[in-house]
Amino acid sequence: MSRADAAQGAPGPRLATPAGRAVLGFGLDHLVWLILIVVLAGFSLFIPNFFQIGILLNILEQSTFIGILAVGLALVVIAGHMDLSIESVLALTAMTTALLFGSHGAGSGLVLQPEWLALPVSLLLAVALGAVIGASNAFFVVRLRINAFIVTLASYIWCRGLVVALSGGRSVYGLPDAIRAVAVTHVGGVPVLGVVLILVFAAFAFVLTRTPFGRHLVMIGGNPVAPYRAGIRSDRLLAIAFILAGAIAGLAGWLLAARTAGATANLGTGMLFDAFAAVVIGGVSLKGGVGRLSGVFAGVLLLSAISTAINVMGMPPHYTLMIKGALVLAAVLLDTAKTALHKRYL
Amino acid sequence: MTTRRYWLAGALAALSLCAAQPGAWAQESKGRVYYLVPTLLDEFQTESVTALERFLGDVGYETISLDGQNRTDLQMNQIDDVIALQPEAIVLAAVDFDAVRPGIDKAREAGIPVVIFDRQIKSTPSDFTSVAGTVEIGRIAAAEIARLLQEKKGSVSGKVLQILGDPGDSYTLDIQQGFEEDMAAHPDVQIITQPALQWEASRAGDIMSDQLLTNPDIDLVFVHAAHLAVPVTAILEARGKQPGDVMLVSSNGAPVGLDLIRRGWEQVEVEQPLYAQAAAVAMFMDKVVNKEPIEPGSYDVLGLEATLTEEAWGPNLRIPGAAITRDNVDEPRFWGNLQAPTEKVQPVE
Numbered sequence: 207m208s209r210a211d212a213a214q215g216a217p218g219p220r221l222a223t224p225a226g227r228a229v230l231g232f233g234l235d236h237l238v239w240l241i242l243i244v245v246l247a248g249f250s251l252f253i254p255n256f257f258q259i260g261i262l263l264n265i266l267e268q269s270t271f272i273g274i275l276a277v278g279l280a281l282v283v284i285a286g287h288m289d290l291s292i293e294s295v296l297a298l299t300a301m302t303t304a305l306l307f308g309s310h311g312a313g314s315g316l317v318l319q320p321e322w323l324a325l326p327v328s329l330l331l332a333v334a335l336g337a338v339i340g341a342s343n344a345f346f347v348v349r350l351r352i353n354a355f356i357v358t359l360a361s362y363i364w365c366r367g368l369v370v371a372l373s374g375g376r377s378v379y380g381l382p383d384a385i386r387a388v389a390v391t392h393v394g395g396v397p398v399l400g401v402v403l404i405l406v407f408a409a410f411a412f413v414l415t416r417t418p419f420g421r422h423l424v425m426i427g428g429n430p431v432a433p434y435r436a437g438i439r440s441d442r443l444l445a446i447a448f449i450l451a452g453a454i455a456g457l458a459g460w461l462l463a464a465r466t467a468g469a470t471a472n473l474g475t476g477m478l479f480d481a482f483a484a485v486v487i488g489g490v491s492l493k494g495g496v497g498r499l500s501g502v503f504a505g506v507l508l509l510s511a512i513s514t515a516i517n518v519m520g521m522p523p524h525y526t527l528m529i530k531g532a533l534v535l536a537a538v539l540l541d542t543a544k545t546a547l548h549k550r551y552l
Numbered sequence: 553m554t555t556r557r558y559w560l561a562g563a564l565a566a567l568s569l570c571a572a573q574p575g576a577w578a579q580e581s582k583g584r585v586y587y588l589v590p591t592l593l594d595e596f597q598t599e600s601v602t603a604l605e606r607f608l609g610d611v612g613y614e615t616i617s618l619d620g621q622n623r624t625d626l627q628m629n630q631i632d633d634v635i636a637l638q639p640e641a642i643v644l645a646a647v648d649f650d651a652v653r654p655g656i657d658k659a660r661e662a663g664i665p666v667v668i669f670d671r672q673i674k675s676t677p678s679d680f681t682s683v684a685g686t687v688e689i690g691r692i693a694a695a696e697i698a699r700l701l702q703e704k705k706g707s708v709s710g711k712v713l714q715i716l717g718d719p720g721d722s723y724t725l726d727i728q729q730g731f732e733e734d735m736a737a738h739p740d741v742q743i744i745t746q747p748a749l750q751w752e753a754s755r756a757g758d759i760m761s762d763q764l765l766t767n768p769d770i771d772l773v774f775v776h777a778a779h780l781a782v783p784v785t786a787i788l789e790a791r792g793k794q795p796g797d798v799m800l801v802s803s804n805g806a807p808v809g810l811d812l813i814r815r816g817w818e819q820v821e822v823e824q825p826l827y828a829q830a831a832a833v834a835m836f837m838d839k840v841v842n843k844e845p846i847e848p849g850s851y852d853v854l855g856l857e858a859t860l861t862e863e864a865w866g867p868n869l870r871i872p873g874a875a876i877t878r879d880n881v882d883e884p885r886f887w888g889n890l891q892a893p894t895e896k897v898q899p900v901e
Binding site for chain 2: 255258260261264267268271310311370374375376377379380386389390462465466467468470471472473474475476513514517518520526527
């Protein structure tokens with residue numbers, strides 16, 4: 207076999223032992239986790255005060271919003287489509303929550319009796335609003351067969367416009383304690399935001415791998431024709447994926463409002479790109495049909511760890527962007543290499 | 553038939569009224585001025601639109617505002633479009649003060665005066681500039697921070713976390729320059745600087761959260777815009793801090809900052825004199841449009857003493873910012889209280 211063939215991943219000699227194949231397979235499947243461990247170890251060696259539980263919890267807490275966005279995005283991408291609207295949905299739901307329940311700035315200071323009702327009501331509203339925008343995306347993509355990239359790009363733009371229109375560019379804050387509690391409470395020393403992040407990842411990882419819905423979604427992304435011939439209602443599943451992505455973005459927006467105690471018109475700017483980066487670094491193929499949420503989780507933690515390290519070191523933030531860009535590129539290259547290694551040795 | 557005639561007469565009367573309106577209006581107005589606002593994502597910019605439209609209206613101009621959405625390319629396109637419409641003048645708050653330079657030159661070559669508002673441009677001539685003096689805002693902040701540290705610790709010493717806005721924005725870089733130049737006189741103060749990219753609020757929260765772990769002895773946080781102070785206070789509150797445990801100083805004077813002062817979380821807000829900056833544009837607009845000379849000297853702008861100098865780039869009016877504290881936070885002159893002055897602006901003779 208020529209070197210060119212090898213580089214393209216042409217089948218070669220398999221590893222001799224099953225154990226060897228298992229180790230290589232596991233390593234390739236969890237490469238991003240290995241990278242995360244190496245990066246964290248490197249930071250701990252070279253940055254004073256980095257290796258402490260507080261910093262690790264900060265990384266987890268700060269991963270919450272991009273992480274949750276990335277879950278919704280991954281569902282749609284695995285199904286073979288795109289959702290660019292999630293960042294604006296996050297901003298819109300955060301602003302709506304702040305406008306309704308915030309008591310300072312442009313907020314209306316809505317008070318429910320008893321006061322704790324503000325938490326479930328605002329949460330439901332945020333998730334429902336996100337789901338409605340997701341359903342609108344689904345209608346255009348699934349029913350009218352318009353390209354998802356265009357549809358969700360339009361949603362990205364009009365949702366952001368609506369945020370500015372609703373707020374008039376003003377900051378809103380002063381959310382009731384019932385909502386703020388989510389951002390300030392710890393469970394066994396772990397911030398609730400981090401717990402929510404883990405639960406969301408765990409729940410959707412289960413859905414994706416252990417339920418017919420999840421498995422069919424992966425199939426649709428891998429080959430849209432085969433599931434259709436097998437009698438799987440692809441359109442319905444795809445619509446659900448878009449609705450879930452919207453609802454999850456609504457949840458992320460609500461959590462972000464709770465953490466920042468309100469909302470500003472530019473809240474969440476740039477989070478879409480971070481979510482995409484996490485999805486790609488996590489090993490989800492932008493062609494659809496490939497990916498697992500555990501990898502995405504590691505990708506989110508990796509991005510957050512880099513931002514935290516740069517904050518702690520006091521380095522210029524441009525490095526964050528440069529490192530993130532390099533990571534995305536490296537992830538794509540590694541993905542190609544992984545495929546080649548899979549074909550050759552496993 | 554009679555009814556139809558009445559309808560027809562009514563319709564004709566309505567049509568002629570509609571047709572007459574623009575003409576009648578045109579006689580009252582001195583013409584159109586376009587205000588190119590860099591973004592509408594914060595209170596300062598949205599209120600600047602309201603203030604400029606109102607004050608320019610006082611002196612007889614109709615103002616149309618166009619949002620640049622923080623995009624240099626879009627603002628450049630807007631300048632091209634506006635040049636084609638031949639307005640009386642363009643009021644420009646630049647997204648990027650270097651990139652917009654060719655647009656300014658083009659407009660002036662087309663005979664349209666360009667007034668620079670809020671974001672100083674020194675690299676090319678313009679017809680009038682009205683700015684707060686962002687470097688001075690940094691200097692005022694430095695003086696206030698030195699005072700606060702002296703009061704708290706008995707000497708000007710300690711640790712200050714400075715959270716910039718976007719490092720690509722001259723507004724924040726100017727404030728940083730003024731602040732750090734003056735703080736250099738206090739070598740016992742350690743300054744840690746981190747920017748919140750794109751002025752995004754949650755990033756300021758992340759910075760605060762990380763710094764509290766690695767630098768738990770931070771005495772004071774200086775944020776370059778009030779909207780960044782909100783997540784900072786949220787993080788401080790979440791970490792069990794009480795108002796005043798970590799002092800907070802901000803610049804731009806937005807309503808949200810004044811609220812934080814009232815609630816005790818923030819000690820000082822260095823305001824940009826938004827209303828005075830906008831009023832100054834209106835005061836000098838006739839001279840700018842008619843290309844009359846503008847005399848250097850001191851001018852009273854809404855009760856503030858502004859200094860007009862003739863610079864290499866043209867007439868430059870600087871209006872001082874002010875430090876807002878708990879003692880004066882309710883004064884209506886601060887734009888953050890959103891009580892625009894009621895008196896009509898008069899053109900400079």
